[in-house]
Amino acid sequence: MPTIAIVGAGPGLGSSLGKIFGRHSYDVALVSRSKDNLATLAAGLAEHGVIAEGFAADVADPASLTAALEAATARFGRIDVLEFSPYVGLVQVFPAEVIVDNLAPAIQEILHNTLADQGIYAGVVAVNAMISDNAPDGYPAIAPDSLAQHYWDLHTQRGQAELVLPA
CATH class of the missing domain: 3.40.50.720 (NAD(P)-binding Rossmann-like Domain)
Structure with missing residues (x-):
């Protein structure tokens, strides 16, 4: 297995x-x-x-x-x-400071493309929300089971180097 x-x-x-x-x-x-x-x-x-x-x-x-x-x-x-x-x-980051450049997409893309030639898939999941089934009101959240499904889809489809959630 x-x-x-x-x-x-x-x-x-x-x-x-x-x-x-x-x-x-x-x-x-x-x-x-x-x-x-x-x-x-x-x-x-x-x-x-x-x-x-x-x-x-x-x-x-x-x-x-x-x-x-x-x-x-x-x-x-x-x-x-x-x-x-x-x-x-938990690190507090103000929404105005969260930009794609902060997530180092160039490094992720290089890693993804370089390893693909060796049959290895590298993907990154960037989650800009609380991972919880019951987050406090007003907080962006994603349920663990839903997030795990995104990981599975990313693993099986292998099409992108990065997935940013929530979309």
Whole structure:
């Protein structure tokens, strides 16, 4: 089976990604700091028939992250999809300051085009909203399950280097 490694896995987007990729016969390697949270996430995915296992790592420590990904590779055979979205805290950015140039689209496009020649797809999902099923009134939000579907579509269609949401 193919495998997705979700770095920064949590109960919102990480869980939703695990469910949608798991429904398409992917094994799921969950990477996060907390072993307890990983066990809870893996058990929740198992309830949906998804084969998942957690690998603890501090993404700020390259050796720790490398060890977790190596352990996931040893467990599942290889990693076919790498999703990297660790939560680093909420950073306030005023809407007038959020422009496409801030997202480094040139780098994303170069990475996308360069790796395509090697059969590797690289895509970026830029989310300019709270990822939540119940955001406070007045805040732009996208539900984790809806966002996970966008990731799946981007992965399977492989047509663009960047997807900005909400559109």
